[in-house]
Every structure is written in structure tokens, then in C-alpha cells.
Amino acid sequence: MKKKLRLKSNRDFRKTYDKGKSIANKYLVIFFVKNQLENNRVGIAVTKKLGNSVVRNKIRRRIREAYRLNNDKVKQGYDIVFLSRVGAKEVGYMELESAVLHLLKLAGLNNKR
Secondary structure, three states: OOHHHEOOOHHHHHHHHHHOEEEEOOOEEEEEEEOOOOOOEEEEEOOHHHOOHHHHHHHHHHHHHHHHHOHHHEOOOEEEEEEEOHHHHHOOHHHHHHHHHHHHHHHOOEOOO
């Protein structure tokens, strides 16, 4: 994922949390709000309850990769934040990818291709 397509500032995260909608499943929570751009910006937040930095970064990499591989299926023009839940620690990549796709479908952000 290109750096310009990431949410980086605290202000952008706060705006997405406060003004956006949220949907959750067993492993992740997604917050999303429309932006004024022609592409999506994605942020990933992993709670410290999951473990040390090695574990948190592993989950962050898995979520980022799941989104990157399915980016062409997602509607453009949104700020999206993925927030991990404690249950994400025990699952593998396939379950996290399935959770990401499930949330995007529930949020109505997937293209009907």
C-alpha cells in the first residue's frame, strides 16, 4: 500500500472515529467516512491488549496485506480504519482476510463485480 494512501495523522483517525460509521465482527472493527479524494486512505490500529510489538506488527501486516490484495474490489473515496480486537491474536491470515472482506461487504464498500 502506497504511503500516500495511508491515514497517518491523529486528526484523520479522530475524524474517521467521530464522524464515520462503524461495523464490527469477531476479530475487527471498521470505521469509514467519505473523503473528498478519488482514492481510499486506510489506517490500521492494533490494541496493546494483543501483546508485544512483534505480535501487534504481525497482525498489522496481515490486515494491510488482506486489504492490499482486495483493494480493487473496494469502492473508492473513503477513509477507512481497521481496529483489531483481542480475538485477532489467535487466528491466521486466512481468517483475518475473511474478516476484512466480511466487514467491507457489511459496510457496503465492495464493488459488485
